[in-house]
Every structure is written in structure tokens, then in C-alpha cells.
Amino acid sequence: MRAISRNLSAAFAGLLLLTACGQEQEPGPAHRSGGSACRTGFSSKPAASRAPSAEETDGVSVTDVSGGPHQCAAYQVTNRGTEPFTYDVTFKLVADSGASPESRSATVPSVGPGRTVTGSVSLTTDMSDAPEWSRVEVVKVRSVPVDEAPVEGGRCPSSGVRLYADDGDAAMGLRVVTLHLENCGTGTFRVDGYPRVSPLGEDHRPVNAVRVLHDGSSVAGSTGADGPPRPLALKPGERAYAGLVWRNTVLSGTPVNAPYVRVWAKPGVAPVMVTPELDLGTTGRMAVGPWKKGE
Known part of the structure; x- marks a missing residue:
């Protein structure tokens, strides 16, 4: 890839x-x-x-x-x-x-x-x-x-967690970008289920034409973004990850691009805006995987 x-x-x-x-x-x-x-x-x-x-x-x-x-x-x-x-x-x-x-x-x-x-x-x-x-x-x-810029290193944000996206992988029209979550605070940070995501256009407004699905297997299997959601308790220094999966297939209709995605690690936590450059073709959908414990 x-x-x-x-x-x-x-x-x-x-x-x-x-x-x-x-x-x-x-x-x-x-x-x-x-x-x-x-x-x-x-x-x-x-x-x-x-x-x-x-x-x-x-x-x-x-x-x-x-x-x-x-x-x-x-x-x-x-x-x-x-x-x-x-x-x-x-x-x-x-x-x-x-x-x-x-x-x-x-x-x-x-x-x-x-x-x-x-x-x-x-x-x-x-x-x-x-x-x-x-x-x-x-x-x-x-x-x-x-206030929504992703933080990969340096001083720990007031939320107590760092959230950012990697460069991703692509092969034959399949895209996978991984969200990374790190507990840089002093207490336990708990997540349960899926991150909440909202694709945004170049004007930073929601792209309503995109359907957000749970579980990466709803778009493609074997991406690492599948499996059942499980509650996680991240101790200071521990990490979790979740995948964004989509295809750029173009058939009939107008292709949809959404350069930004606003991400909430869990309800009540301030969002972070990442830039995965979603090129969704005419599929109209993107899948988000569950939070999983990182190494």
C-alpha cells in the first residue's frame, strides 16, 4: 500500500x-x-x-x-x-x-x-x-x-489526550487512515465504542452527502478497523487507535471530496480537526472502526 x-x-x-x-x-x-x-x-x-x-x-x-x-x-x-x-x-x-x-x-x-x-x-x-x-x-x-489543531507531541492539551491522524495507506482505490489517541494526562481516560466523526468540506462545513458507517468491514475487510467495540481504560502514557476506511470509486454521479474530518474521542471531550483528504468518489460513504488498545 x-x-x-x-x-x-x-x-x-x-x-x-x-x-x-x-x-x-x-x-x-x-x-x-x-x-x-x-x-x-x-x-x-x-x-x-x-x-x-x-x-x-x-x-x-x-x-x-x-x-x-x-x-x-x-x-x-x-x-x-x-x-x-x-x-x-x-x-x-x-x-x-x-x-x-x-x-x-x-x-x-x-x-x-x-x-x-x-x-x-x-x-x-x-x-x-x-x-x-x-x-x-x-x-x-x-x-x-x-483550538482544534491535532497534537502529536509537545505539551499535553488541557483535555489530557493527544489525538491526531497518520498519513494513511491506499491501494487500488481503498483508503485507510488511522486515528491515534494518547493519554498524556495524569488520570485514566476511558473510551467505549467508536469515535464520533464529521466529514467537512473546504469551507469547514459538514458534507451531508457522506454517510458515516460503523465498522471498517462495512466498506472493506481486513483493514484492522473492524471487530466489536470494547470499553478501554487508558492509563497515563497508554494509546488507542481507530481506523477511517473509504473507497474512491467513481461511477455515476458527482464525486465527493472532504479534506477535513472533525473527531470527538468520546462525548463531552473537545473535538480535533484532522485532514485525511477524503476522496470518496461517488460511493457516498465512509466507515469508522472502534477504538482499540495500542502498543
Whole structure:
């Protein structure tokens, strides 16, 4: 089975450097430069009171591409919503030399409503004969509310549990993404049955065309997301997992895509929004498996 995207596609090559690209270099002949350097970290300012530009994609735009030995691209992210969001952005690198396009990704944490955050990505690679990139495009933007961002490590959330999704597997149209639950608190965390899930569109609104089923075998067998639900008592440091299963079969009708899924580990616990990139074809259904004890 091949890996598929959770937030940003694992097939994209290259590495994001959220540190400085060095001092500003003289741009190469194929590059444009507005004179701004790629600087360390992020800076925030109020969003300009104007309509989105033609080059802006979901609030993200590339503002500068610098050449030389430390090629880098500066970008800005504008949150025109009413709550803070964390953004995952995928950039496509294009060279006039005809070299195959490459991609870079960036995560921009906690952009407040009405704010614009600037950052930079390194365009360099480990290859000495790497091309100079003449154009950088924004190809995909994913955003989740800061309060619902998945936590895979670091400080334990106030809920006492970490909940996140992996990159998943795909083979011959079958998709399986695993939800991971870790008790990082000090007490016992109990779950019983299935996580509650709600597929969401790019506008973060529920996709009503999706039918959510219990037990992965209702879509496909032998995925690990089947079996009867059992009550679990997770002690501090213990883990559980549950699978999301779907097919991307396309027959008659309009294919349904839902990049986000809001997940509740159990009733009464704050939800987490993950990005499994559901490509449900025309099947109109997704299955969720029961919580199982992890190793």
C-alpha cells in the first residue's frame, strides 16, 4: 500500500526550512525580487482592507522569490475569518530550465483573525546541480482552527489526550487512515465504542452527502478497523487507535471530496480537526472502526 496525504501530500519532494535563508542574495536573471529577505520565523500585522488579489489562494500569496546560492521564497498568509487558524501550505516550484517541478510545504501556526503573517521557505536542495526556481505557486492550502489543531507531541492539551491522524495507506482505490489517541494526562481516560466523526468540506462545513458507517468491514475487510467495540481504560502514557476506511470509486454521479474530518474521542471531550483528504468518489460513504488498545 502506498502512503497518502494527511495534511500535505507525502509524495511532495523537498524539505521546508522555517529558518532564515541567509542574508539576501543578488537574484539570478530568471528571478524576481521585491527587495525583501527571507527572514527567520514569522511576523504578524493587521490584514490590509482590500479584496484578495488574483495571485492569492485561500489567503496565501507568494511575495518574493530570491535567487543566488540561498534561494528562498517569501510568502504571506492572511486570515479573513473570525477565529485563529493554523495553516498548512503546499508550494510548487517551477524552473525555466524545464526541470521537473518540485514542491515545498510550510506550517504556519496560529494566525489571528484579521491578521497577516509573513514567512519564508528555502528552495535549495542537497544537489549541487539543482536548478534555480523561476516561479513559486501556491497549489494547496489547508487550515484548522487553533483550538482544534491535532497534537502529536509537545505539551499535553488541557483535555489530557493527544489525538491526531497518520498519513494513511491506499491501494487500488481503498483508503485507510488511522486515528491515534494518547493519554498524556495524569488520570485514566476511558473510551467505549467508536469515535464520533464529521466529514467537512473546504469551507469547514459538514458534507451531508457522506454517510458515516460503523465498522471498517462495512466498506472493506481486513483493514484492522473492524471487530466489536470494547470499553478501554487508558492509563497515563497508554494509546488507542481507530481506523477511517473509504473507497474512491467513481461511477455515476458527482464525486465527493472532504479534506477535513472533525473527531470527538468520546462525548463531552473537545473535538480535533484532522485532514485525511477524503476522496470518496461517488460511493457516498465512509466507515469508522472502534477504538482499540495500542502498543
